[in-house]
Amino acid sequence: MPEESTPLLEARDLVKRYGQVQALDEANFTAGEGEVTALIGDNGAGKSTLVKSLAGALRPDSGQILISGRPVTMSSPLDARAAGIETVYQDLALAPDLDAAANLHLGREIYWFRPLRILNKPEMRRRAVTAFADLGVELRDVSAPVASLSGGQRQSVAVARAVAYASKIIFMDEPTAALGVLQRERVLDNIRRVRDRGIAVVLISHNMPEVLSVADRVEVLRMGRRVARFRAADATVEQLVGAMTGALTTEEATVRSGNGDSAGENGNGDGKDAA
Amino acid sequence: MTGTRSDATVTPDDTSPPRSGLRLPGGREIGRRLFTANETWTILALVLIMAFFTVRAPNTFLTTNDLSLMAENTSPLLIMAVGQTFVILTAGIDLSVGSVLVLASVVSDEYFVHNGGGKGGWVIVLIGTVIGVASGAGWGTVQGFLVSKAKIPPLIATLGGFGAALGVSYLITGGQDLGAPPGPLADTIGLGSVAGVSWLIVISFVVTLVFGLILAHTRFGRYSYAIGSNPEAGRRAGVAVDRHLIKVYALAGALSGLAGLISLAFNNGTTLTGHTTDNLTVITGVVLGGASLFGGRGSMLGTFIGIFIPQVLNTGLQIIGLNEYWQQVAIGIVLVCAVYLDQFRRRLRERA
Numbered sequence: 001m002p003e004e005s006t007p008l009l010e011a012r013d014l015v016k017r018y019g020q021v022q023a024l025d026e027a028n029f030t031a032g033e034g035e036v037t038a039l040i041g042d043n044g045a046g047k048s049t050l051v052k053s054l055a056g057a058l059r060p061d062s063g064q065i066l067i068s069g070r071p072v073t074m075s076s077p078l079d080a081r082a083a084g085i086e087t088v089y090q091d092l093a094l095a096p097d098l099d100a101a102a103n104l105h106l107g108r109e110i111y112w113f114r115p116l117r118i119l120n121k122p123e124m125r126r127r128a129v130t131a132f133a134d135l136g137v138e139l140r141d142v143s144a145p146v147a148s149l150s151g152g153q154r155q156s157v158a159v160a161r162a163v164a165y166a167s168k169i170i171f172m173d174e175p176t177a178a179l180g181v182l183q184r185e186r187v188l189d190n191i192r193r194v195r196d197r198g199i200a201v202v203l204i205s206h207n208m209p210e211v212l213s214v215a216d217r218v219e220v221l222r223m224g225r226r227v228a229r230f231r232a233a234d235a236t237v238e239q240l241v242g243a244m245t246g247a248l249t250t251e252e253a254t255v256r257s258g259n260g261d262s263a264g265e266n267g268n269g270d271g272k273d274a275a
Numbered sequence: 276m277t278g279t280r281s282d283a284t285v286t287p288d289d290t291s292p293p294r295s296g297l298r299l300p301g302g303r304e305i306g307r308r309l310f311t312a313n314e315t316w317t318i319l320a321l322v323l324i325m326a327f328f329t330v331r332a333p334n335t336f337l338t339t340n341d342l343s344l345m346a347e348n349t350s351p352l353l354i355m356a357v358g359q360t361f362v363i364l365t366a367g368i369d370l371s372v373g374s375v376l377v378l379a380s381v382v383s384d385e386y387f388v389h390n391g392g393g394k395g396g397w398v399i400v401l402i403g404t405v406i407g408v409a410s411g412a413g414w415g416t417v418q419g420f421l422v423s424k425a426k427i428p429p430l431i432a433t434l435g436g437f438g439a440a441l442g443v444s445y446l447i448t449g450g451q452d453l454g455a456p457p458g459p460l461a462d463t464i465g466l467g468s469v470a471g472v473s474w475l476i477v478i479s480f481v482v483t484l485v486f487g488l489i490l491a492h493t494r495f496g497r498y499s500y501a502i503g504s505n506p507e508a509g510r511r512a513g514v515a516v517d518r519h520l521i522k523v524y525a526l527a528g529a530l531s532g533l534a535g536l537i538s539l540a541f542n543n544g545t546t547l548t549g550h551t552t553d554n555l556t557v558i559t560g561v562v563l564g565g566a567s568l569f570g571g572r573g574s575m576l577g578t579f580i581g582i583f584i585p586q587v588l589n590t591g592l593q594i595i596g597l598n599e600y601w602q603q604v605a606i607g608i609v610l611v612c613a614v615y616l617d618q619f620r621r622r623l624r625e626r627a
Contacts, residue, residue, distance in 0.1 A: 057511070078513045093511045095504035097571030098497070106501055107512030109494050117494040 006069040008033040008200045009054065009169055014063035016049050023049040024060060025224035031169065031200040036191060038203045038211040038232070041221035042244050047204050048090075050221065051171050054202075055087040056080030067168070084168035088175055092158040096147035100139055100157045101128035103146055104164065131164045132156065135190050152183035159190055169200045176210065188214045208237045220244055316616060317565050317580045320609075324584065328591035335594050343473060347541065349586050350479035351376060351534035353579070356557045356564075357486045358415075358527030360578045363561050364490075365523055366503040366570025367422060367429035372531045373553030374440035375411050379535030380545045381444045383407035384453040387460075395457030400464075403457070407539075408532040414440060415528020419521035433524075437554065444547060454544035465540035475537055482533065487575030499523060503570025559585055559606065563613045567621070584609065 009031040016024040023046045031037040041047050052058035054065060056074035064071055067083055074080045080087070094103045105124045112120035128142045137156040139149070146154055155178060162170050172191070176184040191214055195201050205211050211218060212232050220228040220243040228243035242248035328336040335341065355372040362369045383403040390399050414436065421432035455461070464474045490496035498519050501509045510516050538546060564581025566573025585606045592602045 077511050081513065087511075089511070091507075093505070093508040095501045095508045095571065097504035098501055102497060102501075103508075106497075106508065107514050109497065111494075118492055119494060119497060121492075 007031065008068060009202075010066040010069075011050070011054060012064040012066070014050065014053055014060045014065075016046075016053060016058065016060045022224050024053070024063075026063070027221065027224055028226045029054070029219060030229075031202050032217075033168070033200050034195055034198045035216040036195050036201045036203055036214055038205060038215035038218045039221060040205065040208075040211060040218060040240060040244060045221040045244070046224040047221055048173065049224075051087065051173060051202070051204060054080075054169075055085060055171055057087070081165070084166060085171070086162035086166035086169070087171040088158045088162045088173060090173040090177070092154055094146050094154060094158060097145050099145055100132070100142045100149070101125045103157055104128045104131060104161045106161075108165070127164075128160075131160045135160050135163060135193075136186060151178040152180060155179060155183070155187065159187060163190065163194050166194070166199055169202065170194060171202045171204070173204045174206065175203070176205070176207065184210070208240050211240065212237065222246055314565055314574060314577045314580065316620075317563060317577050317584070320563070320613075321580050321584055321587065324587055324591065328587070328594065332591075332594045336591060341590065343476065345583070345586050345590055346476045346479075347473050349582060350475040351537045351541070352553065352557055352560065352586075353479045353582050354482050354530050354534040354537060355527075355553065356560050356578050356582045357483050357575065358530035359557045359561050360564075360566055360573055360575060361486075361490065361496075361499050361523045362429070362527050363558070363566045363568060364499045364503045364570060364573050365520060366506075366568075367520070367523070368433065368558065368568070369415075369418070369524065369527045370430065370433040370554045370558075371414070371418060371436035371440055372527065372534075372557055373550035374437045374444070375414050375528055375531035376535040376538055376553065377444045377545065377547055377550050378414065378440040379407040379411045379532035380539045381447050381453065381535075381547075382410045383536060384456055384539055384545050385447060387456045388453055391457065393455040393458055393461070395459075397459050399457050400460045403460075404533075404536050407536050408529050411532020411535065412525045412529035415525040415531070416521060418528065419524030422524060423517040423520035441547075441551075444545075448545065448547065450547070452545045452547055456539050456544065460536070460540045461543045464537075465543060475541060478537065482530070483575060483579055486530075487579070490575050495519075495522070500571055503572075505571075556585060557582070559610050562610060562617075565617065567617055568614070 007030045009029075011027065011029040013026040013028065014024045015022075015026055025046075027046060027050055029039070029050060039047055039050065049058065053060045053063075054074075056077045056079045059075060065074065066072065072079075072083060074083070074085075077087075095106065098106070101121070101124045104127070109117075110120045110123050110127070112118045112123075125142055132139045132142065135156065137153075137160055139153055139156065146157060149157070155175065159172070159175060162172070175191075176187050179187060188210065191201050191203065195216075203211070203215060212235065215232040218230040218232055218235060218240060219226055220230075220240065222244060227246070228248060230239065230243075239248060325336075355376065359369055359372060383406050386403045386406050387395055387399060390403075395403075418432050418436045421427045421435075422429045425432075464478070467474050469477055490499065498509065498514050501512075501514060502516055502519060506516050509519075538550075542549075560582030561573065561578050562568060562581070563584050564573065564577030564579070566577060566581075588605055588609070589602050592605065
């Protein structure tokens with residue numbers, strides 16, 4: 001598997017402890033460019049902690065994060081952003097009193113006169129319109145405060161912002177949780193479209209059918225460590241649930257026995273599942 | 276949202292609700308905006324109050340003389356309200372403004388007294404102004420640190436600052452007002468006018484305009500809104516939230532310092548006891564102007580109008596001869612109503 005030898009994003013043995021709680025227990029994770037990797041697990045399995053660590057919002061106690069095989073330290077979301085990583089958080093992280101265009105450009109304003117930091121609002125609005133149109137997002141007014149938008153539209157604003165700036169990886173934490181059926185489909189379409197641009201999409205979701213329909217690969221987290229990996233095409237909902245609840249384990253042994261990540265654990269996992 | 280219609284562009288008189296596509300504001304949209312805009316209600320309130328008093332006292336109220344006197348009296352308050360607007364937009368509050376005004380005027384006048392007193396020239400005035408504004412900015416910076424880094428609630432940090440600044444002023448002066456700022460400040464700025472408009476008015480209006488533009492059109496203003504709206508969103512977007520808060524409190528301090536110079540010019544000396552309720556007056560004005568105490572919403576135009584409402588009410592009630600204590604009652608009621616209206620509009624918008 002030559003394309004697996006240097007994945008775009010790789011986490012090795014991440015550990016994060018909150019007092020008594022071991023949120024991440026030598027967790028591993030891999031995401032490749034141009035593919036959708038679903039990260040699933042029961043509540044408290046450590047998904048959010050893992051994503052926050054990978055997005056620079058949290059510093060793991062130990063472990064390694066590699067981008068294109070090179071170790072990186074991400075001590076702030078800015079570092080992650082500079083590395084081409086964007087995150088759509090579950091709480092969306094929008095400023096409700098600002099309009100969609102302002103939210104899209106928050107922290108990345110476009111200036112009309114840079115020395116005085118005078119904003120170029122028309123240009124930002126234009127780009128926002130383009131960004132939303134690219135995503136096929138329905139937004140009737142990019143200059144209405146985000147607070148006045150529906151849940152789905154707010155979601156779209158957050159997704160559009162991530163898509164507009166991510167050059168390598170997008171993390172999406174439950175991006176469809178608050179959405180209706182149609183909007184959900186549209187977000188999934190967006191995810192595929194982003195993937196087709198060669199970006200690695202990491203999707204956190206509780207919705208198994210959705211995971212199987214959009215993901216290329218699935219990684220399962222349980223009690224702070226990765227316990228299974230699947231090719232979505234080969235996996236069933238029962239298998240995923242089994243892995244989440246601990247009934248099915250495909251890689252515990254491999255990981256326990258040292259840092260042999262490249263030593264064909266993919267083959268191991270996939271082989272078992274395919275069989 | 277079935278996406279069957281494709282009204283991607285606007286027809287201003289299109290009254291049916293849009294179904295899909297991008298739509299610029301127009302027609303009914305503008306009406307809705309006007310209805311929900313903060314300033315609309317504030318302007319309406321001011322116009323109603325003015326109309327009432329004009330009808331009740333047609334020959335005395337709303338004369339040019341009366342208006343400019345009102346604007347002169349209000350000029351230090353307006354300048355402080357400009358800074359307060361930024362603070363309130365970030366969901367903070369600055370109770371120290373009146374005391375910082377006093378402190379800055381004391382420090383500046385102390386310099387003036389030791390440098391020729393009333394005989395000082397423009398250079399002295401300029402240096403004294405820099406000293407006053409800088410001491411205000413310094414005081415504000417400390418408060419900004421307390422709020423952003425030490426995580427002390429703004430109410431408490433600036434309440435402490437309020438008491439301490441006044442205390443320091445008393446310590447410097449020994450409780451006696453200092454007098455006689457240099458002639459150019461007391462006479463030209465304090466009493467003079469340019470093209471028929473008092474310098475005090477010109478200065479305070481220009482300050483309002485400049486910072487109004489900064490608020491509406493620069494990154495500094497946008498970050499103030501963003502931080503008040505959702506500081507976490509700002510942080511994740513890479514906004515240096517703490518540093519911005521420090522700057523905002525420093526600005527409020529600096530403008531209070533400038534107001535101190537204005538007050539010095541207007542009163543021909545310091546006024547140690549005259550500013551204990553300035554903070555409340557200023558906050559009242561900003562809130563009447565439509566700024567939300569929860570942060571994220573407000574405008575300089577609103578503040579500009581809002582700060583005049585208590586003054587107009589004061590003057591008007593005086594003219595129609597009502598007991599002066601009613602002024603306080605009326606302003607209190609108006610303030611509570613304004614905040615209630617803000618909540619009401621907020622709910623309305625959130626439901627839309």
